[in-house]
Amino acid sequence: MDLVRHLECFVVVAEESHFGRAAARLGMAQPPLSQRIQRLERELGVRLFERSSRRVAITKAGTLLLDEARELLSRSEALMATARRIRDGESGLLRAALPPDIAGETVAAILAEFRDRLPGVELELRELSTAQQLVQFSVRELDVGLVQHPCDISGLELGPVLRREVGVLLPRGAPAAELDEVSLAALSGYDLILFPRTNAPALHDDILITCAGNGFTPATVRHGEGATFIRGLLLSVHAVAFGPRDTHLALAADQDPDLAWRPLTDAPLDWRHSVARPTGRGDTAVSVFTEAATHALRNAAPVTAAVPRPLHLRPTAEYWL
Known part of the structure; x- marks a missing residue:
């Protein structure tokens, strides 16, 4: 009955x-x-x-x-x-991830918008590299994440591509720091500090190829992630680092007497992100996280006119931050 x-x-x-x-x-x-x-x-x-x-x-x-x-x-x-x-994804738990280079203000903006729009959903936000996110997607331990391109996106659906202009961090006393814009060729002779290759192998290699094609072959490639550690390397080993204007270290450089951030001439480098989710996972919570991440990144980064570069598997919808 x-x-x-x-x-x-x-x-x-x-x-x-x-x-x-x-x-x-x-x-x-x-x-x-x-x-x-x-x-x-x-x-x-x-x-x-x-x-x-x-x-x-x-x-x-x-x-x-x-x-x-x-x-x-x-x-x-x-x-x-x-x-x-x-x-419909309006209640329960959403397991989400952001890469380590996202600034704290951007993280806070994503959390605030998500909480305001879906107060009934618990957002479990993790700090994971693109490679770590891809592993967790493959074993169904992640619902949505912000990945960097190029990467293997098989089995994933992507939101729009978000482009963040990349500049160079260098010691304020370096000759190139006196310029309004710095060409990659002007960095010749410096070591380069990059994230570990295991974090995003395709992006790591893409950066080095772009540098070589524009006249900059680093004497040594050093690996670092934490802002304090990278700052120490910048000040002690004749090195430079790349990063968008809205990253922790780039923002801090405005007030740092020892470091400077400068845009790159002709914008040869950019960080390209997409919110990714497993194919078929298109519920409300994932959609709201996608929109919150898009809004926060657009508000954090300036509009650029860099020349688009192809993705590993290029989504149809792209726009510039």
Whole structure:
């Protein structure tokens, strides 16, 4: 027996005190309605209505059960609504990831917008490189993430490509720091500090190829991730580093007497990101995270006019930050 449906019939008959009107309200014929009430009475072991040819009256037992029936129906509706929100990604847990170079203000903006729009969803935000995200996607431990291109995007669906202009961080006393823009060729003789290749192998190699093609072959490639560690290398080993204007170290360089950030001439480098999700995972929570990340990155980065470069598997929708 469908208890919820039978209770709904009971409540409507009690409110209408008439089987014909109750049947019309429920969108069913009167005989099946009478049969449901009779079956519910058998299941409960009590008589719910006194019937005559002219009227239907609820019994004392029916009156005592009516409030509980209404409460059960209300709880059933709440349960179904919660199930729909979970199904549509409006409730539950979203496991999301951002790469380490995203500035704290951008992270905060993403969290704030997501929380405002979906307060019922717990956002578990992780700091993961692109390579780490791809591994977690493959074992279904990640629902959505911001990946850097180029990378292997098989099995993933992508949001729009977000382009962040990359400049160079260098000691403020370096000759190139006196320029408004720095060409890659002007960095000849410097070591280069890059993220570890394991974080994003294709991007790592793409950067070195672009540098070589524009007259800069680093004497040594050094690897670092933390802002403090990179700053130490910049100040002690005759090295430079690349990064968008909105990264931690680039923002700090404005107030740092020892470091400077300068745009690169003709913008030969850019960081390209997309929000990625497993194919078929397009629920509300993923969509809201995608929009929040897009808004936060667009607000954090200046518009650039760099020449587009192809992605590993290029999405159809791209625009510049």
